[in-house]
Amino acid sequence: MYESTARDRSNLWIRRFQPAPAAPSQLVCLSHAGGSAGYFLPVARAMPTSVDVLAVQYPGRQDRSGEPCVEDLHELADLLVRELEPWADRPFAFFGHSLGASLAFEAAVRLERAGIEVRGVVASGRRAPSRHREERVHLLDDRALIRDLERLSGTDPKMLRDPEILAMILPYIRSDYKAAELYRSRPGADSIQAPILVLTGDADPHVTDSEAAAWSEHTSGDFSRRVFSGGHFFLNDHALAIIPAIAEFIGANRELAGVK
Structure with missing residues (x-):
């Protein structure tokens, strides 16, 4: 269970599965459409104690x-930024997948504008904020939406065959899809100073090479990219490589900031 401090008890947004209160950095983890904070339990368990993992639970689920x-x-x-403000005693870094990558970027924009340090954004499985597609999956009927979930292989097939579970999860999955599909970055607020690391799957139907590379346009800091084999949920198969890469990214940025 996550730590039951007063700050946690009053905050349904933030889950700390492996609290590291002395860590110099905090990693805010933001899930994909239909995802939850629990998706990042393996990340919290595998991260070194120099990183305090804050997994975010979006409204409307579980x-x-x-x-x-x-x-x-x-x-x-x-x-989200309003909920993160009480945690701003230490710098933030972000790790977001799909919808979560866009949300991570927007949160970083807002925090930097407020003078709060952001040490880096890891954007996984998502095209750059300036690259748009006309997607309307959120408008499909339930059967078509389920087919799309099956195609991406990110949801337990047993859940997609259970009518009671579907009745619980489809409303918030549809809402998340709407948020992701209609998202557009705002002119004048489409760049951050923090470095960006982009993670992609080489067979992800939602992110082309050019759409991934375009993230470089959204930072005045360093930009890097790593490509893994797999589709949209490539990270499920590459956790042993991805988690150390994130830890290294955060550590490298901490050294650049002069923090020992």
Whole structure:
């Protein structure tokens, strides 16, 4: 269970599965459409103690099922940053997959504007904020939406065959899809100073090489990219390589910042 400090008890957004209160950096983990904070439990367990992992639970799912989903990514970023402010005693880094990558970028934009240090953004499985596609999966009927989930292989097939589970998860999955598909970065707020590391799968139908490379346009800091074999959920098969890469990225940026 995550640490039950007063800060945690009052905050449904932040889950700390392996608290590291003395760590010099905090890694905020943001899940894909339909995902939850628990998706990052392996990340929290595998990260070195120099990184305090904060996994974010979006409204509208699991223990937050009684709350309305947030269908606008900019609104979600505003809400998230408000919840992160009490944690700003140490610098943040971000790790987001798919929808979470866009949200990580928008949160970093807002934190930097507020004068809060962001040490890096790891954007996984998502095209750059300036690269748009006309996608309307969120408007499909339930059967078509399920087929899309099956195609991406990111959801347990047993869940997709259980009517009761589907009744619980499809509403927030659809809302997340809407937020991701309608997202557009805002002119004048489409770049950060923090370095960006992009992770992609070589067979991901949602991210082309050019769409991934375009993330370099959204930072005045360092840009790097790593490509792995696999589709949209390539990271499920490459955790042993990806988690150390994230830790190294955060460590390298901490050294650049002059923190020992």
